Amino acid sequence: METRILGKTGLAVGAIGLGTEYLRRAPRERVMQVVDKAAERGVTYLDLVFNFADYLDAFASALDDRRDEFVLAVHLGSSERKGQYEKTRSPKRCETEFRESLARLHTDYADIVNVHFVKTQKEHEKVKEKGMFALASRLKEEGMARCVGMSTHDYGVAVDAATSGLVDVLMIQINLANNAMPHRNEMLAVCAREGVGIVAMKPFAGGKLLQQNRTVRITQYQTGSKALKKKIPKMITPTHCLSYVLSQVGVTTTVPGVSTLEDLEGVLHYLDATDEEKDFSELLVDFQEYVTGECVYCNHCLPCPAGIDIGECNRLLDRARHGIDSEIRDIYSMYPVRASACTECGQCVQRCPFEVDIISRMKEAASLFEE
Ligand code: SF4
Ligand code: SF4
Numbered sequence: 001m002e003t004r005i006l007g008k009t010g011l012a013v014g015a016i017g018l019g020t021e022y023l024r025r026a027p028r029e030r031v032m033q034v035v036d037k038a039a040e041r042g043v044t045y046l047d048l049v050f051n052f053a054d055y056l057d058a059f060a061s062a063l064d065d066r067r068d069e070f071v072l073a074v075h076l077g078s079s080e081r082k083g084q085y086e087k088t089r090s091p092k093r094c095e096t097e098f099r100e101s102l103a104r105l106h107t108d109y110a111d112i113v114n115v116h117f118v119k120t121q122k123e124h125e126k127v128k129e130k131g132m133f134a135l136a137s138r139l140k141e142e143g144m145a146r147c148v149g150m151s152t153h154d155y156g157v158a159v160d161a162a163t164s165g166l167v168d169v170l171m172i173q174i175n176l177a178n179n180a181m182p183h184r185n186e187m188l189a190v191c192a193r194e195g196v197g198i199v200a201m202k203p204f205a206g207g208k209l210l211q212q213n214r215t216v217r218i219t220q221y222q223t224g225s226k227a228l229k230k231k232i233p234k235m236i237t238p239t240h241c242l243s244y245v246l247s248q249v250g251v252t253t254t255v256p257g258v259s260t261l262e263d264l265e266g267v268l269h270y271l272d273a274t275d276e277e278k279d280f281s282e283l284l285v286d287f288q289e290y291v292t293g294e295c296v297y298c299n300h301c302l303p304c305p306a307g308i309d310i311g312e313c314n315r316l317l318d319r320a321r322h323g324i325d326s327e328i329r330d331i332y333s334m335y336p337v338r339a340s341a342c343t344e345c346g347q348c349v350q351r352c353p354f355e356v357d358i359i360s361r362m363k364e365a366a367s368l369f370e371e
Pocket of ligand 1: 294295296297298299300301302310311314351352353354355356358
């Protein structure tokens with residue numbers, strides 16, 4: 001595994017890290033197997049995005065007596081309400097939950113305390129005013145964190161943070177699908193200049209880039225353009241995606257999310273891949289445009305007052321758009337709350353960083369699966 005230095009933190013990390021979002025509900029044994037296998041191949045960076053007790057307990061078992069072999073990012077402000085993810089901006093609650101998370105992980109420090117998901121520049125100002133960065137900085141002074149990080153999906157927010165002097169590390173989505181997103185490359189250049197390490201999340205755009213023989217051009221995929229059907233699709237592999245991400249200026253490590261050992265094998269193949277397998281140049285022509293509105297199943301839109309698991313519902317809807325079968329219907333029938341429960345309150349729309357028209361999508365899901 002190639003080792004890279006995470007900006008001014010000086011921390012050495014494997015170029016491939018691990019995102020853990022999709023292990024949220026995995027049994028402890030699977031989490032342990034995934035972490036074992038990843039560690040065996042040199043993965044050191046682990047992003048622990050949630051503070052659910054069972055999730056942290058599983059990682060505590062996986063890390064066991066080798067905590068110091070990993071660089072752990074623990075999020076400040078990623079909370080829970082009634083079993084659903086919830087973002088909080090209360091420094092008091094954040095501190096309590098951060099300390100609880102460390103205790104659950106059987107460690108007394110995080111390598112990175114990550115101020116969680118700052119959506120807009122206005123929110124960035126609010127977070128600063130409310131004292132979230134002051135809290136992160138104090139946790140660093142008290143030895144409970146080695147560095148301060150922040151996660152965002154907004155490149156303007158990332159530039160503000162990188163030049164604020166308050167963060168050492170930024171976690172942000174970098175992938176082929178946002179190759180042409182305005183201001184992305186300027187942001188990467190600013191971070192490189194400021195020595196702010198970049199942890200690239202969503203290297204597969206939430207899995208969308210890996211829908212074999214289907215996704216060629218995100219814009220066409222989204223609009224269902226006939227041109228897509230006429231075109232010979234190009235296969236996009238995890239190795240293409242990782243190779244692209246790791247070639248971008250300033251990116252130190254990437255944290256692909258996996259839910260199974262098989263997913264992990266797909267990721268780790270990158271380490272054995274030939275130069276030819278890593279060559280993504282032919283794909284770039286299909287990613288010269290960027291459009292908003294694509295769901296990447298991140299669930300930053302939760303909690304939904306009606307209890308809908310919006311990310312999962314959107315994921316199934318995207319699958320169904322390419323052909324609905326009994327397996328899809330069975331999965332939907334097991335959802336505890338269905339899309340038709342949407343009251344159109346709009347709370348999720350305010351939180352979604354990707355301008356997804358969630359209300360329309362819930363209507364579409366209800367009509368597709370429930371009628
Ligand atoms: S609707 Fe937006 S916030 Fe919700 S899962 Fe999709 S991309 Fe994420
Ligand atoms: S608009 Fe619908 S899906 Fe979104 S939070 Fe409200 S009830 Fe939930």
